[in-house]
Amino acid sequence: MYRELKEKEQQWIDSLMNVEFQGRDILLKQFSKARIVYKQEYAFISIEFKIEGEIEPYPFHVRVPVEMRAFQQASAPIVFLLHIAGGVINELEIFTADSTQIEADNIELTRVEYEVNQEVIMDR
Numbered sequence: 001m002y003r004e005l006k007e008k009e010q011q012w013i014d015s016l017m018n019v020e021f022q023g024r025d026i027l028l029k030q031f032s033k034a035r036i037v038y039k040q041e042y043a044f045i046s047i048e049f050k051i052e053g054e055i056e057p058y059p060f061h062v063r064v065p066v067e068m069r070a071f072q073q074a075s076a077p078i079v080f081l082l083h084i085a086g087g088v089i090n091e092l093e094i095f096t097a098d099s100t101q102i103e104a105d106n107i108e109l110t111r112v113e114y115e116v117n118q119e120v121i122m123d124r
Contacts, residue, residue: 002035002050008104009036009047013092015109016068016080022120023065026056027082030089043102044095049088057087062117071111075100078107 005013013031017024030051037048058065068080076098083091096102 002037005034005036008107009038011109012080012094012107015070015112016066016082016092019066019068019114019116020122021066021116022122023058023060026058027065027084027089030055030058034089040102040104043099044093045102045104047092047094049090049092051088055088058084058089059087060084060120062119065117065120067115069097069113069115070107070109071113072108078102 017028017031030049033051033053033055034049035052036050039046039048062084064081064083066082070078070080072078076096079095079097081093082089083093094102094107
């Protein structure tokens with residue numbers, strides 16, 4: 001049931017993790033050991049993670065450390081929310097901001113903005 005990440009899914013994660021925040025390196029290591037279950041509905045995609053092997057737990061008690069909005073030329077933005085549960089990556093939730101149909105193969109990542117949870121913002 002669980003499988004390896006496909007190239008587009010890895011690109012989504014790479015883009016999402018392209019912003020600095022506390023504990024980011026720990027989450028990147030978790031992603032490197034992850035297998036997934038991919039589910040797609042009309043307006044959203046859910047990628048559930050299962051980590052194989054030993055990992056360092058994410059030490060911050062935040063459910064969503066980072067959010068990314070990918071602005072599309074022909075539609076509303078696509079929102080990416082990374083969910084952490086018990087110190088482990090749990091789910092990447094992806095949905096259209098206006099609840100229109102999501103087209104996974106056509107998500108543009110050229111213009112993105114990030115929102116980092118206040119509890120894990122890097123000290124400036």
